Amino acid sequence: SYVLTQAPSVSVAPGKTATISCGGDNIGTKNVHWYQQKPGQVPLLVIYYDAERPSGIPERFSGSNSGNMATLTISRVEAGDEADYYCQVWDSSDDPVVFGGGTKLTVL
């Protein structure tokens, strides 16, 4: 089965840029979505289709996907960005959905 690998944690100072990676075999050929989950809250879609932002998601959130790595980038990090971030792929109707293990973003 397909596996997505995320680093367990990332730390960044306020105002800096956070980079959260999601590794997978040829992930660049798949559609990657990213979710933000704050403590006690429901996951929120922040990036879909590799790099698209749903309405209401700040422009500080961006995504990219190429080769064996997809990346979520959060610019000008704020304290409110502290959360767990999950990547997710789904190839086709014949494939299961796969989530990465999640990355905890800590704002120092």
Next chain:
Amino acid sequence: QVHLQESGPGLVKPSQTLALTCNVSGDSINSGSYYWTWIRQPAGKGLEWIGRMYSSGSTYYNPSLLSRVTISASLTKNQFSLKLTSVTAADTAVYYCARASTQFYYGYDVWGQGTTVTVSS
């Protein structure tokens, strides 16, 4: 605006069947190109996809749960349901229902608030 709401017992005994329902309001589960999905999350752990049901009624399950899981729909009640048989403590988790839509390339844009299910005698 579409709203999802999970309901069901919060406590299930080991070896019994977990049964949850997701009530959908604001849209019909039979309309559009949507995948209605169950996802779970054990306390302090990551998200695990359980399975999905297309608006046509076809289903697809996580291979690791395939032998125990069934997702079905009630069109008259505009609900879809999850049944997980032979539960163990490992099935203790927050269970979410969610919707994947073509608008978001099948990203999950709408989630229920989640319901906590504990498996214990």
